[in-house]
Amino acid sequence: MRESLLNINVTCPPARDFLEDLILAIFRRCGFVILLLMPAIAGWAQDYPVKPIRMVAPFAPGGATDILARVVGQKMTERFGQTIIIDNRVGAGGNIGAEIVARSAPDGYTLLMGGVPHAISMSLYRKLSYDLTKDLAPIAMIATFPSAIVLHPSLPAKSVKDLIALAKAQPGQLNFGSAGNGSPNHLALELFNTMAQVKMTHVPYKGTGQMVIDLVAGQLQLASMGFPTALQNVKAGKLRVIAVTSAARSPLLPDVPTVAETGLPGFDVTSWYGIFGPPAVPHDIITRLNSDLSTMVTAPDVKERLAQLGAEPANLTPDAFGRYVRVEVARWAKVVKESGARLD
Numbered sequence: 001m002r003e004s005l006l007n008i009n010v011t012c013p014p015a016r017d018f019l020e021d022l023i024l025a026i027f028r029r030c031g032f033v034i035l036l037l038m039p040a041i042a043g044w045a046q047d048y049p050v051k052p053i054r055m056v057a058p059f060a061p062g063g064a065t066d067i068l069a070r071v072v073g074q075k076m077t078e079r080f081g082q083t084i085i086i087d088n089r090v091g092a093g094g095n096i097g098a099e100i101v102a103r104s105a106p107d108g109y110t111l112l113m114g115g116v117p118h119a120i121s122m123s124l125y126r127k128l129s130y131d132l133t134k135d136l137a138p139i140a141m142i143a144t145f146p147s148a149i150v151l152h153p154s155l156p157a158k159s160v161k162d163l164i165a166l167a168k169a170q171p172g173q174l175n176f177g178s179a180g181n182g183s184p185n186h187l188a189l190e191l192f193n194t195m196a197q198v199k200m201t202h203v204p205y206k207g208t209g210q211m212v213i214d215l216v217a218g219q220l221q222l223a224s225m226g227f228p229t230a231l232q233n234v235k236a237g238k239l240r241v242i243a244v245t246s247a248a249r250s251p252l253l254p255d256v257p258t259v260a261e262t263g264l265p266g267f268d269v270t271s272w273y274g275i276f277g278p279p280a281v282p283h284d285i286i287t288r289l290n291s292d293l294s295t296m297v298t299a300p301d302v303k304e305r306l307a308q309l310g311a312e313p314a315n316l317t318p319d320a321f322g323r324y325v326r327v328e329v330a331r332w333a334k335v336v337k338e339s340g341a342r343l344d
Helices: 002-006 015-047 064-080 092-102 116-124 160-169 184-196 208-217 227-235 283-297 300-308 318-339
Strands: 053-057 084-088 110-115 137-151 175-178 201-204 222-226 240-244 270-277
Touching: 053 064, 053 092, 064 084, 064 110, 064 137, 064 270, 064 283, 064 300, 092 110, 092 116, 092 270, 110 116, 116 184, 116 270, 116 318, 137 160, 137 184, 137 227, 137 283, 137 318, 160 240, 175 184, 175 208, 184 201, 184 222, 184 318, 208 222, 208 227, 222 227, 227 240, 270 283, 270 318, 283 300, 283 318
Parallel strands: 053 084, 053 110, 175 201, 175 222
Antiparallel strands: 110 270, 137 222, 137 240, 137 270
């Protein structure tokens, strides 16, 4: 009996083979479930949207961001057959609106018209309750906006080179205005200061309106500002334009050189705006929105409306837009640091 027991050949599967078989079985079961769910997952983008979409415009009504949100919102309404509600949530340099969207449900029904002010905010503010690169999903870049450098006619400068020479001869005596500390047009001229190795004095305002009044009155010598306001005053002979801030000339001002052309090679300050959503918005909804928005902003009527704002449509994939945003955050952090601008 003892011998027969010893001759019994008992075989057990090695532990490794057992685990592999178990994992394979689980994968097959999960894979089957995933296959069952695929039609529902695919249907998210096909059915979207099934209710109104809220687009948060984080700046005051009537400004470029608000106008852009309304132009895009109208096209989205026409395309989707759903109402796009423009929700102006003003405050903290656009950060209140951004925070609202960052905390919203990631279902594609709350979107943000965000842009370069939010990239600047990442280093301008000591504390923010959101991170542009982590807490907001880049969906589609919509448009880019160059600015114009304009002078009061009494200033004896007809070009960027003239302005640099004048600023070097009168350090700290030339005053430039902006719509606020840390605003894109403020930092554009701080970058000008750094690259030209000059010192012009910043005078911040609470908005563009009073700043333009003081510039036209000669209490300021120059400013960087958006095209609609700049062109209105240039055509009236109240201001002189010497350059545009973008890397290439603007179709609206084809005879006006860029800053880079006429004194500071490499200078390029272009405001940009795009659509963001909360983190974890389903990938298929992001893809759908990106494709549809890219088509919308290149429609002839939208291009014409953007041109009136001095803007041009943009077209980037969500991944490319995300990379662009990260580069912009790092770029403006350097300018903010060099300028000493800071907000609590």
